[in-house]
Amino acid sequence: MKMKVIVTPKAAVLDPQGAAVREAMQHLGMPEVREVRIGKYLEIELAGDGAEVESRLHELCRDLLSNPVIEDYRLEKGDAPQ
């Protein structure tokens, strides 16, 4: 089974990287850009599947892959975007 984890900074957390990239995009001729938030994307390949594996993966998303104090995560099934 393949899973994707997307980790994003919480709205209340300042994202200076995102702000720097937003400014660069605006300088490069895209004044429409209002906000950029930078997170992390993980592709995970698992030997097993099923609800039990998924629930353990959720647990690790909370404990290791994201820090709930500053980040939210989303767990999705499927292959990486091509």
Place this chain on the structure above:
Amino acid sequence: MKFAVIQFPGSNCDQDCLAALRGLDGAQGEYVWHKETSLEGCDAIVVPGGFSYGDYLRCGAIARFSPIMASVVEKARAGMLVIGICNGFQILCEAGLLPGALVRNRSLRFVCEMATMRVEVANSPFTIGCAEGTLLRLPVAHGEGCFFADKKTLGELNANRQVLLRYADANGKIVPEANPNGSLENIAGICNRERNVFGLMPHPDRACEERLGSADGAMIFRSMMQAFADARTRAA
């Protein structure tokens, strides 16, 4: 008093910590490799700075699962004094021993300079050697030292007087210009509610001798020794 200095792969201030401790009368220090599981025989724990596990994923995120950390958590919960410096602070937050988190510096720059901070609380085991308002000069060296906590947590930290150090200017004023990393409310160091676990981004370990530019760091380690001795006297 025997300090255990935890070594993770990527720790790089472990030697600074040990050298600083060995320069203090009455302090002993010894390294404990992160794969160890016991902290028996030690009286306090130092989680040093560096880049444990290359700061992969998040600073401190992987180190907090090292085998020794179960023992660190257990000792901390039992009341042992624990100090986390720089990466050590990040590890203690990740481990849930301290509230909040350290995120990328607001400037996006790695800051490496001498900083000034004000002692906000003088009755903690880490600051009993300093009067409230004392200014300490300690070096900072980090890319991810911007303290963040949600509003509720920040309110609790203030209400319980858990903020022990704030970045200040030379006059002791808590101003944005004195803040090297964008930390909320200029927070440089906090302790847990029980006041036996302390995390700070500045490096007392790099400032225990005048020839290093400041000896103010020794006040923090000496406070720990004083607190330890006082607790022993009370128990006797």
